[in-house]
Amino acid sequence: FVDEFIAATAGNDKKMNAGLIPPLIDYILEARGLNARGWAVTPDAFRPDALPPHFSMNYKLIDEHGRQLDMNRSLVALRGEWGKEAKEEFAELHETPSEYTNLTDWTFGELPELMEVPVGKQTVIGYPALVDDGETVSLKVFDSAEEAAETHRKGLARLFMSQFREQVKYFDKNVPGMSQMGMQFMALGTTEELKRQIVDLTFERACLTEPLPTTPEAFKARCGEAKARLGLIMQEVCRLVGAILTEWQAVTKKLPAFKAQAAVVADIEAQLKRLVSKNFVVATPFERLQHFPRYLKAIGVRLDKLKANPGRDAQSMADYAKLWTNYERRALQLAKMGAVDPQVEQFRWLLEELRVGLFAQELRTPVPVSVKRLEKQWEGIKHG
Template sequence: KRADFKLETLPAHHAMNFKVIDEHGRQLDMGRNLAQLRAEFGGQAQQSFQNIAARDVPAAEAGQFENLTSWSFGELPELLEIRKGNQTLFGYPALVDHGDHCDVEVFDDPQEAARIHHAGLRRLFALQLREQVKFIEKNIPNLQQMAMQYMTLGTQEELRNQIVMMALERACLQAPLPRNEAEFNTRKEEGRARLSLLAQEIARLVGTILAEFAGLPRKLLQAKPFGSAYQDLEGQLARLMTKSFVIDTPYVQLAHFPRYLKGMVMRVDKLKGDPSRDSQRIQEMTPLVQQWQRAEKQLRSQGRGAADARLDEFRWMLEELRVALFAQELRTPQPMSVKRLQKVWESMQR
């Protein structure tokens, strides 16, 4: 099983030795800690890779991949072969969001390319649906009130932009993503018809979430005498309510935020009546949370684009477990228990 091999416990001589070679064949560094090498040289390596990729494109063609406000660059391949001397490098092209335009750039990491391309594609739809976006920006219901509740996280402009971008996400960026101009234009017209209604729906949900959030930091202070519960609640709130919670959270999960936040309020109210019960349930849940946190930390250390759908899913299962343990009255979409999540975690390690 994967869990039987803990890399951090292996003697150093069992780890693979990595060399960092520049574009001229010179060795820059060597070591067994890939995460550390990536952290130190990742940006430099990506820049060198893009320089090589740029030289592989004829100057006459390079312009068609820059300053893009529409899909005017033909079909975008998922993979590019780039030849440098006797070497063949593989690159992953992506649309890169530059605010008022996009560029096509090539990346050496497929997950990083996919993440950047998704955001770039969203920007290209925004540029093409400029009039609809302007209308939405001017007509978000209760924006000022929401901005007041969002103040501790960010500005009104940031909140408005996230609502617009999430509307574009839902209107235009459902899988599979377009790979050519015809597919892009079809998706654009489909999205145009739905964009305003989706923005209204998202704004209502965000308003509900922020209304629940508004008094929560103060409410949590009531749990301060109960140290472990208070720390757990603070950590939960910090993970849920980030500055970019609207656009960074899949909409299907964002819809559950009001229930998660209500569950925190109910937990604080119950805590004062029976702190030992809360403490016992924290002890039951903590090993699962720590396992997930360690796996997340290890994943982040692997590189810029590292992602794991199973870890993301488990993160939301932990949120549902909190509801099941501390606010049962709110119900969960499916039965949740510590034993069930232990089995899920074990299956993920195979």
């Protein structure tokens, strides 16, 4: 059955984008002729928590002496309970050799994806990453691939900046439109803080394209490629950040006139806080940051329409709120576990597109979105 299902769905990205469960249900009903008999299967039938406990794997947590610390059929629960402690102990037991600290150039040979690390009497798998220490970087090993990847990007960017000291010095005094952007940013932070973010994003865009360098030779080659692009990328970043701040400022100036619509104002203020925070330039994936001017413009369009049809706005807000609550609950769970789910992250940005579709349809969205479509997708994520 499994082989048949894989063969039937292979290459059908449209179906699989909804998660595993919806296409599996469709296949079961079709392949077994159950559609013709009027059968229906819902995603609830595939809830993992509905399985008898003995069908779930039992996980044991063992310390460096071989003693069992805990046991649970939920790996998520084990990670939530012990993850922080394990991370701290791993860091404590594995010290970074001095030759891998205070680095300003790639002097440590090839960087492997995995490393065997002695921890007590055991050898465990660790994930090496460069760590940004300010003016220099260090090479450290992490117990989590996700944490290592996130840390490494920042550390690698710092190492690149160490190779471009003259350019960094030039950018410090020559960021296009910095005075205007600094004034617009005043309610969020200082001009210097914004400038640092713009410079950091410029180097990220110029130097951190995939695949990331893993050898001294690849690092040197990337430096050569990036040098010619830095100026153009800086201009691109400044245009985008300037457009975002202009739209953000326009919306924040509009809001006080709608204080009688308290629920709408509260909803928009929460959205603005999520989008344009103090560190929004570097905290947001660039591919999403590019859409921020449209998201913010959509808020302005929403306000323009509000007085003409407040009932429709209220209904749209209620429809959106249900989906946002589902996402937010799941995102908080993942944050507590220190885990990342790309599908949940993608859904978060689809929710932003949904706001455009609900409140400012004329601005259009790059992908089709609707409440029903996202409800179906969430079911796939939840049970996938």
